[in-house]
């Protein structure tokens with residue numbers, strides 16, 4: 001095993017996009033993984049089951065179908081498996097969905113995370129790593145976004161639950177000495193990715209013969225810039241963070257995890273078309289409909305990853321071309337679209 005620090009790892013959200021890829025890597029490195037997921041139907045459950053099936057071929061993987069908002073269940077999992085590392089990725093994701101469905105955000109992201117903190121208090125762990133989000137930066141204008149920036153003005157309930165996770169984790173580190181590290185993920189993409197994210201929606205629209213909506217005014221000179229990071233780079237980053245246990249009076253740390261290399265939205269879309277053209281062996285183009293920039297959308301958002309680089313040598317390696325090619329190849333294969 002490459003990482004001797006992990007004897008037993010609980011990964012919540014293990015049937016999710018990041019949780020699946022992380023669990024796979026941990027298992028391949030010889031760790032024992034207990035995956036917890038409620039398999040909710042926010043998006044296609046079959047995709048979650050497919051991910052899970054591929055984890056279940058590993059003898060060291062145990063799956064528990066449970067909801068982290070169930071406190072006694074969470075405590076019983078910790079009592080039985082006594083993890084020394086916990087990675088909390090279970091959450092209700094999505095900014096827009098939180099406008100229509102606030103309850104599930106409070107339930108999974110706030111109560112659920114509180115239950116994880118409580119379980120770590122009752123059954124001490126070496127390290128709790130938890131998912132925060134770039135959305136905590138709200139409408140901040142200064143780029144790149146840095147961990148020292150003020151993030152007191154979340155503009156969605158999703159962002160507010162993630163900021164609340166950071167505050168609660170800090171408090172538990174302060175009061176009970178639990179080592180916690182928060183990771184503010186920027187947009188993660190790749191094979192087995194989330195169907196609610198734009199690159200996946202673009203692919204679905206293309207194969208359904210429908211136009212894609214692009215919210216950039218059709219102004220390519222002043223296009224939006226966004227931070228996209230490939231899933232393998234994210235997993236690599238988390239693996240580097242696991243053995244870096246925060247210390248000091250309050251053993252809590254917080255890092256951006258993104259690409260630090262903003263990409264023009266239209267370039268990203270063109271590269272996605274190229275990737276699908278390569279996979280299908282013929283030139284394809286999306287039908288594009290340009291819409292006004294959405295109110296509150298900022299021209300440029302991206303991560304400063306200097307802090308994570310200094311702490312663990314984090315350096316994303318995958319080019320957008322390569323990452324999107326992996327996605328397109330997987331998508332066509334998974335959806336049986338090769339003619």
Ligand SMILES: NC(=O)c1ccc[n+]([C@@H]2O[C@H](COP(=O)([O-])OP(=O)(O)OC[C@H]3O[C@@H](n4cnc5c(N)ncnc54)[C@H](O)[C@@H]3O)[C@@H](O)[C@H]2O)c1
Nearest residue numbers: 013015016017018037038040067068090091108131185188
């Ligand atoms: N993917 C990204 O670009 C991105 C960006 C920022 C933050 N994040 C955060 O990273 C984490 C993982 O994201 P993802 O992209 O893998 O999302 P995902 O939706 O694919 O995975 C989350 C998993 O958690 C499970 N889950 C949700 N609520 C649960 C609950 N109450 N109990 C048990 N399981 C529950 C879901 O069924 C799902 O399988 C999330 O916390 C998300 O907010 C992701």
